[in-house]
């Protein structure tokens with residue numbers, strides 16, 4: 001019988017090589033925080049072999065997921081809904097049934113300290129979304145892998161769709177009692193501090209920023225879009241991204257120290273002057 005540590009996993013996702021860079025930084029941040037759990041990355045055909053090799057150096061499992069699997073009975077319906085393809089890809093995390101419990105983390109998150117205590121929570125536990133706190137943010141959530149739940153979510157998504165076109169809108173309707181039923185399923189905000197908190201409530205950010213456990217760089221601008229000056233060792237934040245320079249600097253430190261040196265030069269450079 002495998003130990004509890006081996007039956008629980010952190011799970012992330014990349015559909016292309018750029019998001020895979022985020023996964024590499026995230027995976028390294030989990031290792032730095034000395035997690036005792038397995039770490040898994042889901043990839044689609046959009047992730048190159050060279051990048052999969054990089055991922056396998058950091059992750060215990062690089063799991064290919066294929067939405068257009070001919071064994072999938074929902075295939076035909078899916079082909080008619082290209083708008084939901086990203087949503088469906090995230091749902092694949094429920095199929096990792098070799099694990100009893102898992103924590104999904106977006107590729108644009110960064111773990112600052114050990115968060116293994118999240119495995120004491122039940123499905124579906126998540127932090128409030130800063131934009132609408134009666135919804136949870138789907139960038140960090142605790143769940144229980146189950147083929148039955150996966151099928152149920154897939155059916156739900158196909159029939160109900162998503163009010164925001166993504167996984168967050170769909171999951172919030174599926175797990176609709178999250179807001180009111182059980183406070184233990186509300187993760188503290190420090191497990192999913194979105195970049196907007198920086199300017200929407202600056203005094204709170206200043207007061208509590210040392211407690212932050214997971215940072216989430218939501219929005220169109222991602223950490224890898226900023227410029228990094230190799231001579232000064234400092235990130236040059238793009239104006240109006242809303243990202244905290246301090247957190248961006250932490251992302252880039254892991255990238256420069258642990259990810260970039262091992263990258264295949266044919267993958268293309270990220271670092272500007």
Ligand code: UDP
Nearest residue numbers: 013014015016019106107108139218219220
């Ligand atoms: N994702 C991906 N490829 C994409 C878009 C999204 O792999 O082209 C995955 C990735 O894990 C990402 C997550 O889906 O972190 C959610 O998307 P994103 O973080 O961009 O959304 P946001 O948090 O900004 O709403």
Ligand code: MN
Nearest residue numbers: 106108139218
């Ligand atoms: Mn995200």
